[in-house]
Amino acid sequence: MSEQLKLIVEQLNRDPFRRNFNLITFDSLEPMQLLQILNDVLAEIDAKQAIDIREEMPEQTAKRMFTLLGMLKYKPPGSQSSFRQGLVTGSKPAVHPVLHWLLQRVPELKKRAYLARFLVRLEVPVDFLQDDVIAETFHQYEELLEAFKSCHKECEQLKNSGFSTAEIRRDIGAMEEEREQLLKRVERLRKRVESVAKHQHMLELARQLRLEKEREESLAHQKPEQKNQLFQAEQRLQRSELQLKDLRQAAADAKPESLMKRLEEEIKFNSYMVADKLPKELESKRLTVQYLQKVAAEPAMGQAELTELEDKIRETNVQINLLIEKRMMRNDPIDDKLSLFRQQASIIARKKEAKAEELQEAREEMAALERELNAKNSQARDQDGAELIRGDEFKRYVAKMRSKNTTYKKKRQEIAELRAEYGVLQRTEEILKQRHEVGLQQLQSVEVQKGISGYSDTQEELERVSAIKSELDEMKGRTLDSMSEMVKKLNSMISEKKSALAPVIKELRPLRQQCQELTQEYDEKKAQYDTCAAGLESNRSKLEQDVKGLREEVAQEENRYHYINAMKQVSVMQIQRAADEMKAYKLREQQKVVRETHGANMKQVKMWKDLEQLMECKRQCFLRAQSQVSVGQVIQEAGEDRLVL
Secondary structure (H helix, E strand, C coil), X not given: CHHXXXXXXXXXXXXXXXXXXXXXXXXXXXXXXXXXXHHXXXXXXXXXXXXXXXXXXXXXXXXXXXXXXXXXXXXXXXXHHHHHHXXXXXXXXXXXXXXXXXXXXXXXXXXXHHHHHHHXXXXXXXXXXXXXXXXXXXXXXXXXXXXXXXXXXXXXXHHHHCCCHHHHHHHHHHHHHHHHHHHHHHHHHHHHHHCCCCHHHHHHHHHHHHHHHHHHHHXXXXXXXXXXXXXXXXHXXXXXXXXXXXXXXXXXXXXXXXXXXXXXXXXXXXXXXHHHHHHHHHHHHHHHHHHHHHHHHCCCCCHHHHHHHHHHHHHHHHHHHHHHHHHHHHCCHHHHHHHHHHHHHHHHHHHHHHHHHHHHHHHHHHHHHHHHHHHHHHHHHHHCCCCCCCHHHHHHHHHHHHHHHHHHHHHHHHHHHHHHHHHXXXXXXXXXXXXXXXXXXXXXXXXHHHCCCCHHHHXXXXXXXXXXXXXXXXXXXXXXXXXXXXXXXXXXXXXXXXHHHHHHHHHHHHHHHHHHHHHHHHHHHHHHHHHHHHHHHHHHHXXXXXXXXXXXXXXXXHHHHHHHHHHHHHHHHHHHHHHHHHHHHHHHHHHHHHHHHHHHHHHHHHHHHHHHHXXXXXXXXXXXXXXXXXXXXXXXXXXXXXXXX
């Protein structure tokens, strides 16, 4: 802490702060004064922070400082809440580490604050981007960000390139002098040429020669391009002919059922690619691009920040592992079943995606092989006019290649098994070597503890001497005299070593007994481990069989679901079609009845209209006659006499 305060005081006493603090005066500052010093340091990094903190609320001050420190990638030592509370109150444990971190990196943080003003992206909601004006403006904003990045990189490169304005001016002056010299030289050559007869004609010929050479160079450049285009056109023509031939063969040989089945498979595959696989890949690519853009937009990090991020990642991984262990220890049967089903579903989804990728790769490979086959056919026809094998010969060749492929796969499997066994043996050898080294180290430590250091080396020396003795015994037929002397020397050496090592061997005997007991205990523990491992292996095989059965059931149920769904759609279409036909049949019957009764109905309508006109005429006559009848007149109507008064 004293070193931290000393560094803070030294930096504050220098330019541009010049505070004239010492350790005592700085440590005795009030919280408000300490916050003002922190704000002055932040104002040196970002000019927008030059504010008197007495003129704003403490919460606003803490929020403003916290935002800027977050933009500068400062990581507080404790929790975020305690750090924020410390900024509000101006506590020394919260402010002193910030000052220490800032004063060590002032130039770097100035650059980071300057870049953050332009590179921190504005988060626009997706709903707002549906508007064309906002989307276009946001696109222009992103283009301006990219332009600023490129300009800033060029500026940094120019700053770091080492060129100065004086050097550039000298280069410009040198180029101006060269230009004047070239102009003078051209003028002298022009005067010299003007004295030659027909110099205009010669200049015209030279100009034409230069143009022709340029044209020749352009034609030479265009020639390989034209050849490449011609080759590509021929390749496209060959592919089109091959596709046309395949389509004709498929249309001539295939049955409607097989064609429908193949089309259904292609439709299913294409539907899966369009609905599931490609959107997921597109979304993952989009997320990757967004993440990379976010990373590119952030300012460059130093080694200290990278180390902090690595430590944070390591701590997060440790926490994740602890949570996984807690979850495994909880061992909830419902969660286990759900996790099993989720795992099965994820495995099936991954297998489906893998098979789709394999199918796509197989299609691409088949297309490449077809192109290669077409090229080979054309090459063979060009060379000797011979055709490749077709029909039954090709089938026999394919069958032969399949048998060879089967044999090859078996051999490859055997090689893989041998390699695996070799790896196991190699690993066993390494383990035994490690155990041997551990045993030697333990033995040496025991020898040191017992005060017989070097006994094992002496034992190895004895064994080596014994081996030498056996070798010499084999060779004693030829060098008996020398060997006899060497044997005497060796025997004397061995006797001396044995007499010297006799008490050590007595002390080593109980250690050997202890080693035997530990070996026996190890064998018992290993037997228990093998038994447990065998039980777990049997459980695992049983679970694998259950999983296999469940997967088969899932596949069957999925096939059954797709079949029922297809039959349902077919039934719905048939019902709709039958309803439409019934409706059309009724309409036709109604149309037929209308056509048959149209004449009679029209005649009847006409008769009714005539009758209506006749009745209206009679009514009018009756009314007219009624108005003209005199009082007291007798009217005979419908066989009756009526007196009108």
